[in-house]
Amino acid sequence: MEFQYENSFDIKEKIDHSRIAILPIGAVEAHGPHLPLGTDNLLAERLSEKLAERVNGFVLPTLPYGQVWSLRNFPGSINVSNESLIRFIVDIGESLFKQGFTTFAMVNGHLGNGTALKEAARVLYETCPEMRVFYFFYPGMGKAVAEIQETPSAHATYFHACEIETSYMLYLAPEHVEMEKAITDIPEIPMHADVTPTPWEAFTETAVLGDAKLATTEKGKYIIDVALENMVKLVRGEG
Amino acid sequence: MEFQYENSFDIKEKIDHSRIAILPIGAVEAHGPHLPLGTDNLLAERLSEKLAERVNGFVLPTLPYGQVWSLRNFPGSINVSNESLIRFIVDIGESLFKQGFTTFAMVNGHLGNGTALKEAARVLYETCPEMRVFYFFYPGMGKAVAEIQETPSAHATYFHACEIETSYMLYLAPEHVEMEKAITDIPEIPMHADVTPTPWEAFTETAVLGDAKLATTEKGKYIIDVALENMVKLVRGEG
Amino acid sequence: MEFQYENSFDIKEKIDHSRIAILPIGAVEAHGPHLPLGTDNLLAERLSEKLAERVNGFVLPTLPYGQVWSLRNFPGSINVSNESLIRFIVDIGESLFKQGFTTFAMVNGHLGNGTALKEAARVLYETCPEMRVFYFFYPGMGKAVAEIQETPSAHATYFHACEIETSYMLYLAPEHVEMEKAITDIPEIPMHADVTPTPWEAFTETAVLGDAKLATTEKGKYIIDVALENMVKLVRGEG
């Protein structure tokens, strides 16, 4: 159910029957030559739809701007600060609570949003204690990736426009992937990138962190299905 | 051109050839039985596309949450504070400026956003003086409405889910209008609504301020075309 | 009754008998050659006194600084940001509520303060729900002006140091008007002034938007009396 296509006369009863609001959050950010700037928005949106179907939730309109500090100097990136993002999400969450929702699930398509989403969830934990707030970023993907990835990761926690993220796109939004433009670029990420502010132009020109050419729909489906299954369980209170 | 479907390898040159970023801003808000909660998002988005075509600009992803203080207690409304909205837009604007844009045109579909957009534009006027920032809300609509409206307005500046706004939707997003559910509801808005905080539930149960039944595609087209023409002129520096 | 000339031993009982606090808010701002910088303060103050007499309210000391973004670059203008103004007024309002007032009426003499006053009122609506908060700016003046104005307005909502505002001064503070210096200056205000930040030096050198020479005491009295009558009704809960 797409929330914004409902009307105000019917919505109250429908909320009463669902109680679950799902907010896709992405970003506009450089994703190499083969993926669009809105990759994280597309992923968050499509995955939210799948989750909504499974748990009978509402998909809210996508919040399409995120914190992209690391790639903000790359062409096409639009950056929003953690502080702005936190405030905005807290406002949305408090409104949802007043509207009768008891679950607010953020489906995040962009790692860089993680800090803000967690902080916003903690604020809501104080102001709306009766509402459960989730900040999902492909829960359980670590193990699934380990099983399936063919190339070594460029980094332990960054997956960007690479074998993995491109596979997500092939599964969830194939019409926006140009596989013929996919490249292999496995940069050496210096140790200091984890302990001092390091814009990514310091170690990559392409914003691709891996071998995008190895992406397949199957890999995407495999990991996404794991994440989806985990989200379903978590929303149902089983995880 | 939809900005988020471009890729980071090509976008720099394309920005150089356009320099114009168009941000649709709407809201999720009660709009009566015949219009969806996302009415203002749909209007902002569709109108932005028309503007982009005319001025060779980029349409950014819609910012789909706005300040809906007046209707926040109606079913389905999601409210974001002026302060949160201002910060968020300022961040986007500053990022656009760094990306090389010299025109940042906000196409606003929701009157309640007006205060925040104007304030954000003034902040950007200081921080990015070389970038022109517009906050459009159907410029010139007043005169056009006066020519065409059949029913008296419920209020001098509020047009909500009425003959006028429904006409916009019939023109720009007809697939989301359920005309068979359209109603006539012309509330008496007390004088104090303009001088003391007055949530709309004080004078309307439907959130419709007029006779939605009189809406037509033609009326919508007439006014929207006037507004569009004005926006084109203004973006081109002719207004 | 001037609040600040009362003493703390008697005031409690007097507040109990009135419950109405009236705050004049103006600005220090360029008003052409014939009107003083403090025009908006004088108007707010004198009008507040009239209102206080009619409703048995207290006139608080004038808050004499306002948001004058548009004219801030003109000689003599002193500008305070919306944010600072909002906070300051909220503090005053909360204090008044604790002192036992149930009505807090702001009588605003400067259009540019409108945004901040409305926002402050909304904050107080949450923090002091039992107190009614008004933000008056000559309520009903639109119709009265239309009846009486001899020259076309330079702008639909701006009346500045013109036939109208000068008439207010001739009625309320004639000792501060130098009619022999009054000028006629009807600038063409470009359409973009309403949709992009536009300091007034872009279209006027004098800060006069109209024909100040046509101002008369009678015109001032006519409009002010309408506004006063409306304020009286609104404060009494009749509007």
Added chain:
Amino acid sequence: MEFQYENSFDIKEKIDHSRIAILPIGAVEAHGPHLPLGTDNLLAERLSEKLAERVNGFVLPTLPYGQVWSLRNFPGSINVSNESLIRFIVDIGESLFKQGFTTFAMVNGHLGNGTALKEAARVLYETCPEMRVFYFFYPGMGKAVAEIQETPSAHATYFHACEIETSYMLYLAPEHVEMEKAITDIPEIPMHADVTPTPWEAFTETAVLGDAKLATTEKGKYIIDVALENMVKLVRGEG
């Protein structure tokens, strides 16, 4: 020269010949049975006028609300937070600097404002380094008081509605003093009042801290003249 009675056509040249802006800052606060709530405003205003005459400065409109935390629970007090006060004054100061002033002298009539004024001055020291900013609170009064006071002080730094402050009023604003109502009330102020938040209702019912009956015009004149002389020297750069 009263700044707000000047007009915008003449003011620029006049500022060029003076460069000195004087802002009276007071408070609305309980001052016992014989002094009005606006005592600090009256004192700040009258003293500012004397200073302006001596140094050829402009008197700005009085900022009539201050931080009255200690007496906020007394009838008639209106309290503004330090933070709001700081922001407001910083805005005014920055505007004055842009208008060409090189000296911004705050003449404070209320001890409780001291913290905010000092902090605001430090902010302006960074943002407008070429402008000198003073926060005056009867400079040198300590020594003068010691010479002349007949009763022991209730406190080392608080002088409130007592022999001293009442004397100031008798000298500067005698028409607002009701000496026949003056009382003697020398409370024992506990040591902890200086080291833990202590609203004054903990030790006084009257808000008078001393023997107001001993106030005389001569005492007021003696101390005020010392303070004035010091302010003149300081503004002239001789102190």
Added chain:
Amino acid sequence: MEFQYENSFDIKEKIDHSRIAILPIGAVEAHGPHLPLGTDNLLAERLSEKLAERVNGFVLPTLPYGQVWSLRNFPGSINVSNESLIRFIVDIGESLFKQGFTTFAMVNGHLGNGTALKEAARVLYETCPEMRVFYFFYPGMGKAVAEIQETPSAHATYFHACEIETSYMLYLAPEHVEMEKAITDIPEIPMHADVTPTPWEAFTETAVLGDAKLATTEKGKYIIDVALENMVKLVRGEG
């Protein structure tokens, strides 16, 4: 009892038996050639220990950074703004209250922290009304100093690296004093230093305000014992 050396299994019961938390707050700041940068930290810490013994309280870990605006340009000074300091202390205070403490005594070793500590205490007065919050800065030292000081003070309220403060150190932290480097430097502090922002480099090169050579352990003990006795009484609710 040093709070941080306790463990979480035993602490709850111990808090129940004490209820008193003591926070030493100092600064890193220039203190001339004979005293270390951390002088204020050492003083606050050692004095806190004495207080803790007397009242059976816990000494929390020292907050070793303070507001040193006046000396921030001297070698070695580290400055934290009032606003940051206030927030930090408020957080600590609220946490202590939740942990069961009913007395929160800040033992301040640096005059410049005074404003922030008082403001923080006022915030806590609202948010934790059942907890008593003290901001101690050698209470009663004024009288004790007057009795014992051999040299005239450079300033009525500033004691810095002088006869007095050096004596404190000789008593409380003698191992960090290099008396052979002590100097005599009694600057003339201009009157304007009290009424306009004045970094201390304007009147001293050494940061010593007096005759450090006259410092003795006995003087330090005399004053500190007075202050300690006062603190003990105040914490016990006897002052």
Added chain:
Amino acid sequence: MEFQYENSFDIKEKIDHSRIAILPIGAVEAHGPHLPLGTDNLLAERLSEKLAERVNGFVLPTLPYGQVWSLRNFPGSINVSNESLIRFIVDIGESLFKQGFTTFAMVNGHLGNGTALKEAARVLYETCPEMRVFYFFYPGMGKAVAEIQETPSAHATYFHACEIETSYMLYLAPEHVEMEKAITDIPEIPMHADVTPTPWEAFTETAVLGDAKLATTEKGKYIIDVALENMVKLVRGEG
């Protein structure tokens, strides 16, 4: 070199010869029955000393309060918000930069501080671009732990009062470890702890996440030495 024991006459030259400031940051937080509340402070401090020796840096006084949201309800925990922590650290960093430091290395002993430290470092990246800012939390410990740990971790990234952290303490601050009180407590941490705000009392009563009994000095030394070596390299610009 301990910064706060230096004096202001010598420090300038010494800074010129080092340029490296090291700030230990910890927390006051429950660490089970065998480790003190100040464990993270002790670790940060001792490790900082080792780093300082290796790189000829200054150890600043420990900032002993951190963000302990997860354990804030445990006895003895003192929590500071991310926002307060960020502001405080940014102030310190900017001061250090003005003092001539070109490297500001935060040695963090508490995982929960990570978000705030990274954000602070990014702020400083803008305001002091010439200064390198590090936020260290045992860099490289992941691999070293994997080699040496005998028990499975309770969680992928949390190491708390367990085999590992207790080993650190045995190596760095053995006098504060009570091994005879060490316990084994390997809670099952639910999946939702990573995606929704989850105070730790939801899954542990002891705050111990593992088998503290298996801790040894050797394990501590092994991992700490790896981390130290990495920090040395990173500060020297070799990592």
